[in-house]
Amino acid sequence: MRRLPAAIFLYSILIWQPLVAQTHGIASGPHPRVPVRSGIYDPSLDAKVEALLRKMTLEEKVGQLVQYSAGQPTGPSTGRTDYQDMIAKGQIGALLNIATAKETNALQRIAVEKSRLHVPIIFGLDVVNGFRTEFPIPLGLASTWDPPLVEQVARAAAREASASGIRWTFAPMVDIARDARWGRIAEGAGEDPFLGSEMAAAYVRGYQGARLDAPDSIAACAKHYVGYGAAEGGRDYNATEISEHTLRQFYLPPFHAAVNAGAATIMSAFNAINGMPASANPFTLQQVLRKEWGYRGVVDSDWEAIGELIAHGLANDGPTAVRKAFLAGVDMDMTSSLYHDHLARLVRSGQISQARLDESVRRVLRLKFALGLFDHPYTDEVHEAAAMLRPEAISLARTAAERSLVLLKNTPGPNNAPILPLSSDVHDIALIGPLADDPPNMESLAKLERNEDLISFRAALSKHVGEQHLFRVRGADITGGTDEDQAAAVAAAGEADVVVLALGEDTGMSGEAASRSKLGLPGRQQELLENVVATGKPVVLILFSGRPLTLPWAFDHVPAVLAAWFPGIQAGPVLVRTLYGESNPSGRLVVSWPRSVGQEPLYYNALSTGRPIDNTDPTKPPSDDKYLSRYIDEQNSPQFPFGYGLSYTSLRYGATEVSRNQLKASSLNAMLGAGGAHHPALTVSAEVTNTGPRAAEEVVQLYVRLQGTSVAQPVRALKGFQRVALAPGETKRVTFDLGPDAFAMWNDRNQFAVETAKLSVWISPDSAHGTAAAVEIVP
Numbered sequence: 001m002r003r004l005p006a007a008i009f010l011y012s013i014l015i016w017q018p019l020v021a022q023t024h025g026i027a028s029g030p031h032p033r034v035p036v037r038s039g040i041y042d043p044s045l046d047a048k049v050e051a052l053l054r055k056m057t058l059e060e061k062v063g064q065l066v067q068y069s070a071g072q073p074t075g076p077s078t079g080r081t082d083y084q085d086m087i088a089k090g091q092i093g094a095l096l097n098i099a100t101a102k103e104t105n106a107l108q109r110i111a112v113e114k115s116r117l118h119v120p121i122i123f124g125l126d127v128v129n130g131f132r133t134e135f136p137i138p139l140g141l142a143s144t145w146d147p148p149l150v151e152q153v154a155r156a157a158a159r160e161a162s163a164s165g166i167r168w169t170f171a172p173m174v175d176i177a178r179d180a181r182w183g184r185i186a187e188g189a190g191e192d193p194f195l196g197s198e199m200a201a202a203y204v205r206g207y208q209g210a211r212l213d214a215p216d217s218i219a220a221c222a223k224h225y226v227g228y229g230a231a232e233g234g235r236d237y238n239a240t241e242i243s244e245h246t247l248r249q250f251y252l253p254p255f256h257a258a259v260n261a262g263a264a265t266i267m268s269a270f271n272a273i274n275g276m277p278a279s280a281n282p283f284t285l286q287q288v289l290r291k292e293w294g295y296r297g298v299v300d301s302d303w304e305a306i307g308e309l310i311a312h313g314l315a316n317d318g319p320t321a322v323r324k325a326f327l328a329g330v331d332m333d334m335t336s337s338l339y340h341d342h343l344a345r346l347v348r349s350g351q352i353s354q355a356r357l358d359e360s361v362r363r364v365l366r367l368k369f370a371l372g373l374f375d376h377p378y379t380d381e382v383h384e385a386a387a388m389l390r391p392e393a394i395s396l397a398r399t400a401a402e403r404s405l406v407l408l409k410n411t412p413g414p415n416n417a418p419i420l421p422l423s424s425d426v427h428d429i430a431l432i433g434p435l436a437d438d439p440p441n442m443e444s445l446a447k448l449e450r451n452e453d454l455i456s457f458r459a460a461l462s463k464h465v466g467e468q469h470l471f472r473v474r475g476a477d478i479t480g481g482t483d484e485d486q487a488a489a490v491a492a493a494g495e496a497d498v499v500v501l502a503l504g505e506d507t508g509m510s511g512e513a514a515s516r517s518k519l520g521l522p523g524r525q526q527e528l529l530e531n532v533v534a535t536g537k538p539v540v541l542i543l544f545s546g547r548p549l550t551l552p553w554a555f556d557h558v559p560a561v562l563a564a565w566f567p568g569i570q571a572g573p574v575l576v577r578t579l580y581g582e583s584n585p586s587g588r589l590v591v592s593w594p595r596s597v598g599q600e601p602l603y604y605n606a607l608s609t610g611r612p613i614d615n616t617d618p619t620k621p622p623s624d625d626k627y628l629s630r631y632i633d634e635q636n637s638p639q640f641p642f643g644y645g646l647s648y649t650s651l652r653y654g655a656t657e658v659s660r661n662q663l664k665a666s667s668l669n670a671m672l673g674a675g676g677a678h679h680p681a682l683t684v685s686a687e688v689t690n691t692g693p694r695a696a697e698e699v700v701q702l703y704v705r706l707q708g709t710s711v712a713q714p715v716r717a718l719k720g721f722q723r724v725a726l727a728p729g730e731t732k733r734v735t736f737d738l739g740p741d742a743f744a745m746w747n748d749r750n751q752f753a754v755e756t757a758k759l760s761v762w763i764s765p766d767s768a769h770g771t772a773a774a775v776e777i778v779p
């Protein structure tokens with residue numbers, strides 16, 4: 001690609017910038033790519049919105065800001081059920097948790113035909129990793145390191161959900177999660193803000209499509225704004241302490257990326273940040289979101305989050321909770337009913353201005369116009385079924401699941417070859433463990449479980465090897481089991497050539513309200529594992545889980561371990577293809593895999609202490625100096641680092657090469673200020689060779705470190721990645737063009753800028769390996 005010389009580039013940007021900024025409201029920060037604006041920014045909707053607003057009574061306006069759950073509750077129940085009557089009176093703007101065209105149409109008919117102003121309802125649902133076609137959980141989808149694939153997944157989910165009348169998903173969850181105890185780590189893209197931002201934008205693009213008003217587009221909702229993943233102790237809903245610097249550098253970027261990708265809505269979180277609940281937090285909701293980012297979409301509260309301001313201790317009664325949440329910037333009240341109960345009175349008494357109310361109502365109406373709901377409020381019930389489980393969606397579910405699997409270990413079995421892929425000499429397989437044929441536990445976090453859609457691992461493996469060659473024994477339940485079960489498993493293992501163990505958590509052990517203080521295998525599964533390994537038979541362990549599990553014994557004693565997460569409806573065929581080498585694992589960890597729970601929170605992009613211990617090289621014994629930052633009973637390093645994952649081939653990385661050894665902070669800052677955050681400033685490359693016998697897709701990663709800056713920076717920070725296909729023996733030079741945003745940081749004045757620094761750049765297979773190239777950033 002030809003590049004503009006920097007001076008011409010700057011000139012062109014400075015000339016065009018005012019115009020672009022005016023049109024798009026460019027915000028500061030690490031994602032100043034010209035934002036893709038969805039329909040909610042379309043000025044042609046303003047006249048329609050204003051005309052409708054003028055006709056509305058105070059109660060009707062409040063009604064647009066009220067949302068209830070009318071289906072399977074996904075939180076504590078509000079006790080209300082008189083929705084039909086409320087809709088007819090214009091008292092409800094949105095509903096959630098209804099999932100069929102028949103039901104959405106029935107309620108929509110009341111809104112459109114019976115309410116005075118005929119304003120349609122918007123129906124929302126947690127369409128998290130698919131609707132009817134269930135894909136891997138988001139942690140698995142992120143492990144693909146494949147944003148275009150994730151975009152397609154979100155598009156497929158939008159097609160199905162919209163066919164049932166759902167035009168709003170409460171997804172993506174873009175919370176940074178550094179602590180595997182927190183169950184909701186399963187729902188996001190892991191610990192890294194760069195990868196998290198790429199994934200956030202991909203989901204938004206996929207859900208919302210090219211146009212929000214296309215009938216198969218659904219509004220995205222980036223959640224949970226913000227800092228929810230930093231829950232103390234990993235306990236769900238818990239308080240967080242996050243400095244402004246850390247908030248800006250780590251927790252806000254994925255939300256900013258979602259906003260810039262056009263996310264139509266944002267959900268405010270349950271947690272308090274430094275004592276101020278996120279759902280009443282003027283700094284995050286107004287200063288950052290509205291003022292700095294120019295956001296015009298709807299902010300929806302999380303489930304009951306407004307009522308919970310009382311439990312937080314921020315309000316002693318409903319009206320105060322409403323006033324604080326509303327004035328902080330929460331437009332819509334999900335399920336607490338407090339806006340319905342108190343908002344109109346607060347406006348009448350002057351505690352909330354009419355103008356402020358109108359602002360929120362405008363946003364909701366604009367969203368409904370942008371989605372085309374006024375023109376097409378109903379869904380075609382006849383075509384609903386045909387939109388589900390389309391062959392292309394199933395094939396996408398297969399690709400996504402294949403790329404989500406992370407091969408953690410694969411050492412030689414008895415014949416000195418790596419145990420995976422299984423050789424053709426393997427005839428009899430013992431399939432042991434509670435997760436081999438348990439459909440709900442192979443699917444996902446989705447609320448709609450239809451077991452018949454899934455092909456279980458057992459079914460697929462049995463088809464592959466033949467029923468007579470598969471010795472299926474459960475061995476244990478997820479949390480229980482008997483001595484007889486264990487004995488039967490040992491007996492089956494003894495008969496087989498290879499044992500495949502399917503162990504882990506059930507889906508209810510991760511996700512919301514599923515924090516764990518212990519991260520090992522639940523119940524008697526560890527005992528089962530040890531008993532089976534003691535038979536001396538080669539063992540392949542497949543882990544199903546919504547988080548990394550601490551299994552040091554397994555990683556020492558089991559020759560092959562594959563992290564499968566929850567792979568979705570194609571779990572069976574995909575696992576079989578991977579076991580037999582028809583697919584080469586290419587997933588990479590998006591979370592640092594802990595050795596023990598006491599290491600949490602554990603994340604690679606940490607700061608160095610003043611007394612660091614270098615244990616990145618496992619061949620080096622830890623220093624025996626006492627006064628270093630470390631545990632006396634555990635290593636500092638993770639079991640497996642962020643970015644890690646094996647494949648069935650071997651790869652060699654050449655030296656990291658840089659196009660120059662010096663960069664100028666002043667030029668980079670000028671480019672940043674002019675909206676050129678991604679304009680190439682440094683080219684970094686390395687040769688990557690497939691030295692093994694199989695074709696591979698390698699996730700080549702680029703990390704940087706800045707030293708000598710006004711605020712200490714992480715020991716490594718991801719700034720780029722590419723999936724590269726390599727044939728056996730093939731070498732490719734992999735090149736990254738880094739823009740100024742790769743070297744910029746939130747400084748001691750909380751400004752996003754480049755500073756003079758010693759810069760190290762690595763191109764490496766994960767966050768713990770590789771050799772850095774050195775660059776100096778001068779004034």
Ligand code: BGC
Nearest residue numbers: 074075126170223302303512
């Ligand atoms: C969760 C949200 C979800 C909402 C609606 C809440 O309990 O925190 O993530 O979108 O319920 O189901």
